[in-house]
Amino acid sequence: YRSKQNSVVGNDQDGFRYARARFTSTGGGQIGSLYIGSYFEAELQPTFSLYDAYVSFAHNLPEHGLLDLDVGQQRVPISRQQLISDTRRAFVDAGLVQSIAPDRDLGAKLTINPPFLHWVRIIGGAFNGEGRNQVQNINEHYLWAGRIEVTPIGGVQPYEESAVICNWLSGAADVGRNILTPGIYEEKQLSIGYDISGCWNARIAGRWIGNISGSFEYLQVNHYYLGSPSAVPGVNYHANGFTAQLSYMLPVKI
Numbered sequence: 001y002r003s004k005q006n007s008v009v010g011n012d013q014d015g016f017r018y019a020r021a022r023f024t025s026t027g028g029g030q031i032g033s034l035y036i037g038s039y040f041e042a043e044l045q046p047t048f049s050l051y052d053a054y055v056s057f058a059h060n061l062p063e064h065g066l067l068d069l070d071v072g073q074q075r076v077p078i079s080r081q082q083l084i085s086d087t088r089r090a091f092v093d094a095g096l097v098q099s100i101a102p103d104r105d106l107g108a109k110l111t112i113n114p115p116f117l118h119w120v121r122i123i124g125g126a127f128n129g130e131g132r133n134q135v136q137n138i139n140e141h142y143l144w145a146g147r148i149e150v151t152p153i154g155g156v157q158p159y160e161e162s163a164v165i166c167n168w169l170s171g172a173a174d175v176g177r178n179i180l181t182p183g184i185y186e187e188k189q190l191s192i193g194y195d196i197s198g199c200w201n202a203r204i205a206g207r208w209i210g211n212i213s214g215s216f217e218y219l220q221v222n223h224y225y226l227g228s229p230s231a232v233p234g235v236n237y238h239a240n241g242f243t244a245q246l247s248y249m250l251p252v253k254i
Contacts, residue, residue, distance in 0.1 A: 001015075001016050002014065002015065002016075002017060018045055019092060019093075020043065020086060021043070021044045021045045022041055022042060022043050022044060022051070022086075023040075023041070023042050023044055024039075024040065024041045025038075025039075025040040025041075026038065026039050026040075033059055033060065034057060034058070034059055035056075035057070035058040035059070035060075036055070036056070036057055036058075037055070037056040037058070038054070038055050038056065039052055039053075039054060039056070040052060040053050041053075049133065050073065050132075050133055051073075051104060051132070052072075052073060052074055052075070052104065053072050053073045054070050054071055054072025054073060054074045055070070055071050055072055056068060056069065056070050056071075057069045057071075061113070061114075061115045062115045062116075063115040063116045063118070064113070064115070064118040064155075065112075065113050065114055065115035065116070065117075065118075066111070066112070066113040067110075067111075067112055067113075068110070068111040068112075069108065069109070069110050069111075070108065070109045070110075070111070071107075071108045072106065073104055073105065073106045073132065073133070074104060074105075074107075074109060075104055076101070076102040076103070076104065076105050076107075076125065076127060076143065076145050076176065077109060077123040077124075077125055077145050077146070077147040077174060078101050078102055078145050078147065078174045078175075078176045078191050078193065078219075079097060079098055079101035079174065079193055079195075079217065079219050080159070080172065080195040080197065080215065080217050081094045081095045081097055081098040081101070081217060081243060082094070082098050082101045082102070082103075083159050084159045084160065084161065085159065088159060088160040088161060089161050090161035090162035090213065090245065090247035091161075091245065091247070095217065095243030095245065096241060096243065097217055097218075097219050097241040097242060097243045100219060100221050100239045100240070100241060101191065101193075101219055101221075102127075102129075102131075102143060102145065102176060102178065102191065103131050103132045104131075104132045105127035105128055105129065105130070105131060105132065105134075105143060106127060106128045106130075106134065106135065107125055107126050107127030107128060107142075107143070108125060108126055108127075109123065109124070109125035110123070110124055110125065111123045113156060118155050118156065119150060119151045119152055119155055119156070120148070120149070120150055120151075121148070121149040121151075121156050121157065122146075122147075122148050122149075123146065123147040123148075123149075124144075124145070124146040124147075125144075125145050125146075126142045126143070126144055127142060127143040127145065128142065128143065129141060129142055129143030129178040129179070129180065130180075138181065139179070139180075139181045141178070141179035141180075141181075142178075143176060143177070143178035144176065144177050144178075145174070145175070145176040145177075145191075146174065146175055146176070147172060147173070147174035147175075148172065148173055148174075149170055149171070149172040150170065150171055150172070151168055151169065151170035151171075152169060152170075153167060153168050153169040153170075153198070154166050154167055154168025154169065154170070154199075155168070157170035157172065157197065161213055161215070161245075161247060162199075162211065162213050162247045162248075162249045164199045164211060164213060165201070166199070166201075167198075167199060167200055167201055168197075168198055168199055169196075169197075169198040170196070170197050170198065171194070171195070171196050172194065172195050172196075172197075173193070173194045174191070174192075174193050174194070175190075175191060175192050175193075176189075176190070176191035177189070177190055177191075178191075179226075183231065183233075184227065184228075184231045185225055185226060185227030185228070185231045185232045185233075186225070186226040186227055187223060187224070187225055187226070188223070188224040188225075188226060189221055189222070189223055189224075190221070190222045190224070191219065191220070191221045191222075192219075192220050192221075192222075193217065193218055193219035193220065194217070194218055195215060195216065195217035195218070196215065196216050196217075197213075197214070197215035197216075198213065198214060198215075199211055199212070199213035199214075200212050200213075208251060209251055210248055210249050210250060210251040211248070211249050212246070212247070212248050213246075213247050213248075213249075214244075214245060214246040214247065215243075215244070215245060216242065216243070216244045217242060217243050217244075218240070218241075218242040219240065219241060219242070220238055220239070220240035221238060221239050221240070222236070222237075222238040223236060223237050223238065223239070224236045
């Protein structure tokens with residue numbers, strides 16, 4: 001609910017506002033050893049906007065390994081804040097570092113959990129590089145993105161904050177490269193980041209008292225202009241930021 005003082009400035013009406021209202025749909029089935037799934041997510045207000053729409057093909061490897069291919073519009077694997085679903089956050093919104101990370105994009109992403117290395121996850125993908133809800137690649141360049149995660153405690157890192165039932169400690173690094181052609185020049189973007197996250201289910205005398213989770217993430221995106229000096233809009237620059245957070249889930253007696 002919001003209440004604002006009346007003034008000559010527009011959009012000052014009292015009323016209610018949704019932070020988000022989304023429709024999601026999932027489906028799945030299995031053909032032999034191949035699992036086929038789908039995921040769809042769209043914003044419903046103030047206007048319809050598509051977020052995710054992709055199909056997954058997953059195959060289990062020996063010794064808890066996994067091979068997963070996602071095709072469609074999906075999250076680019078750069079920035080942990082970008083990879084966490086809004087329904088799995090400890091806070092209402094993502095950290096602002098997400099705003100400089102690549103948004104969802106149309107492409108293909110391959111995730112590998114190697115056999116015998118259940119604590120390692122490798123993600124790589126190729127995307128159009130034009131952003132969310134763009135159905136074509138307007139140039140001959142692609143957005144290439146990769147991420148590697150090492151989770152020595154807890155196996156594979158969960159993309160969740162708070163309310164996690166397992167203990168884990170994980171570190172990850174990601175990198176991405178994209179070339180845009182907004183005019184008669186090219187803009188090359190190089191993204192480099194890393195993050196550390198973990199969760200501890202606290203117990204005293206064998207009694208669970210809640211869990212404590214936290215994360216730290218740093219991301220830097222370098223922008224390089226390629227072309228005639230008279231055509232580019234300015235000098236090369238970089239945008240960077242970090243987010244650090246700590247949360248505690250109040251215990252609930254069941």
